[in-house]
Amino acid sequence: MRLNPRSGLKDMSKLRAQISVSADGYVAGPDQSEENPLGVGGEHLHDWMIELRAWRETHGREGGEVNASTPVAEAYLASTGAEIMGRGKFGGGPGPWGDDPWTGWWGDDPPFHMPVFVLTHHAREPLTLSDTTFNFVTDGIESALEQAREAAAGKDVLVGGGANAINQYLAGGLLDELQLSVVPVVLGRGARLFEGVGPEIELEQVSAIEAPGVSHVKYRVARG
Amino acid sequence: MRLNPRSGLKDMSKLRAQISVSADGYVAGPDQSEENPLGVGGEHLHDWMIELRAWRETHGREGGEVNASTPVAEAYLASTGAEIMGRGKFGGGPGPWGDDPWTGWWGDDPPFHMPVFVLTHHAREPLTLSDTTFNFVTDGIESALEQAREAAAGKDVLVGGGANAINQYLAGGLLDELQLSVVPVVLGRGARLFEGVGPEIELEQVSAIEAPGVSHVKYRVARG
Numbered sequence: 001m002r003l004n005p006r007s008g009l010k011d012m013s014k015l016r017a018q019i020s021v022s023a024d025g026y027v028a029g030p031d032q033s034e035e036n037p038l039g040v041g042g043e044h045l046h047d048w049m050i051e052l053r054a055w056r057e058t059h060g061r062e063g064g065e066v067n068a069s070t071p072v073a074e075a076y077l078a079s080t081g082a083e084i085m086g087r088g089k090f091g092g093g094p095g096p097w098g099d100d101p102w103t104g105w106w107g108d109d110p111p112f113h114m115p116v117f118v119l120t121h122h123a124r125e126p127l128t129l130s131d132t133t134f135n136f137v138t139d140g141i142e143s144a145l146e147q148a149r150e151a152a153a154g155k156d157v158l159v160g161g162g163a164n165a166i167n168q169y170l171a172g173g174l175l176d177e178l179q180l181s182v183v184p185v186v187l188g189r190g191a192r193l194f195e196g197v198g199p200e201i202e203l204e205q206v207s208a209i210e211a212p213g214v215s216h217v218k219y220r221v222a223r224g
Numbered sequence: 225m226r227l228n229p230r231s232g233l234k235d236m237s238k239l240r241a242q243i244s245v246s247a248d249g250y251v252a253g254p255d256q257s258e259e260n261p262l263g264v265g266g267e268h269l270h271d272w273m274i275e276l277r278a279w280r281e282t283h284g285r286e287g288g289e290v291n292a293s294t295p296v297a298e299a300y301l302a303s304t305g306a307e308i309m310g311r312g313k314f315g316g317g318p319g320p321w322g323d324d325p326w327t328g329w330w331g332d333d334p335p336f337h338m339p340v341f342v343l344t345h346h347a348r349e350p351l352t353l354s355d356t357t358f359n360f361v362t363d364g365i366e367s368a369l370e371q372a373r374e375a376a377a378g379k380d381v382l383v384g385g386g387a388n389a390i391n392q393y394l395a396g397g398l399l400d401e402l403q404l405s406v407v408p409v410v411l412g413r414g415a416r417l418f419e420g421v422g423p424e425i426e427l428e429q430v431s432a433i434e435a436p437g438v439s440h441v442k443y444r445v446a447r448g
Binding site: 023024025029040041180182184185186187188189193194197198199201202203204205207208209210211213214215217219 | 247248249253264265404406408409410411412413417418421422423425426427428429431432433434435437438439441443
């Protein structure tokens with residue numbers, strides 16, 4: 001939790017990261033591409049989530065399960081006011097955006113329903129699709145955080161991935177909470193969480209929840 | 225579980241690995257030495273265990289706690305008939321044993337109370353200290369497993385570490401069960417679990433237990 005003398009509301013706003021990770025610590029497999037956005041083998045990292053009714057409702061799909069993962073998904077949906085993501089998660093490959101720029105993986109009605117801030121080296125006008133606006137931030141993670149906090153209006157800000165974005169906020173000591181959904185998969189290679197993060201980052205275990213095909217471990221994060 | 229037509233008892237004997245691991249996947253920190261057997265920062269990986277009455281009783285110490293970690297420690301103590309460990313866990317540095325060979329970290333009464341098989345490239349006569357005999361195996365992990373199974377007399381065989389020994393048994397498809405005790409610590413560098421292990425190793429989540437300062441996740445392991 002950051003203290004902000006200018007706003008009582010923002011005092012309550014946390015910066016959280018929530019991500020599915022393989023047992024060997026990868027949030028995506030190797031060789032990410034348009035066909036394989038989560039890399040080879042990475043598509044199974046989100047199986048536990050896609051089966052949930054709570055997730056399906058926000059993605060316009062019917063059916064789904066209610067199980068021990070449901071409160072984890074619902075807590076995310078209820079408390080998040082803005083999301084920060086890396087250029088890799090938004091997709092479209094590296095480099096300049098070009099004349100016919102990529103508009104994300106999610107079609108005309110993205111499942112975020114909140115302001116999204118995309119970390120990139122390449123400037124671009126905001127993109128609004130249905131009730132999601134993607135803002136492209138070129139001046140670094142602290143600027144993105146400041147803009148996202150403002151947009152979240154007192155709710156939490158989520159760093160939704162990928163590994164590189166989360167690792168930067170972790171290493172910078174900016175993250176307040178890290179929720180890992182550990183999936184029983186070995187990827188062997190890929191985008192590794194905690195890469196470049198050192199022992200100066202202190203964790204406190206908040207909870208560990210057993211759910212079908214996944215275990216959810218939540219940490220409070222501090223910089224020692 | 226391995227099927228062995230020669231022995232009904234051995235049919236029940238599993239090869240298990242049980243180890244404490246940091247949130248970023250290391251079972252020891254960097255710069256392991258005689259003073260820092262678990263490397264810099266690694267000494268906190270076992271705090272949860274050393275606080276337990278179940279552990280203290282087997283190490284000749286008084287007091288200790290009973291908590292959600294107790295069944296994890298007791299299951300290990302009850303079901304293990306022999307332990308395999310790497311040369312690093314036994315200690316004494318790499319290379320030939322010399323004229324005044326290292327006898328382990330544990331003094332005259334090691335806490336194993338069972339046959340131990342040490343993987344090494346350097347032959348050495350067995351070493352008996354109290355009711356623990358250390359056997360030194362130079363002809364590879366499969367030979368060590370065969371000898372340990374024989375010695376375990378129907379009970380499970382434990383691969384007690386370090387990372388390298390567990391990774392070899394994992395990658396070789398020989399492990400039946402992997403119990404990770406995930407500690408809220410970031411080490412940043414060190415001996416990494418799953419190094420050299422690929423997606424051909426399949427995991428099935430058996431259980432996840434929240435305990436004070438640690439979460440215990442157990443996987444069944446198969447080779448796909």
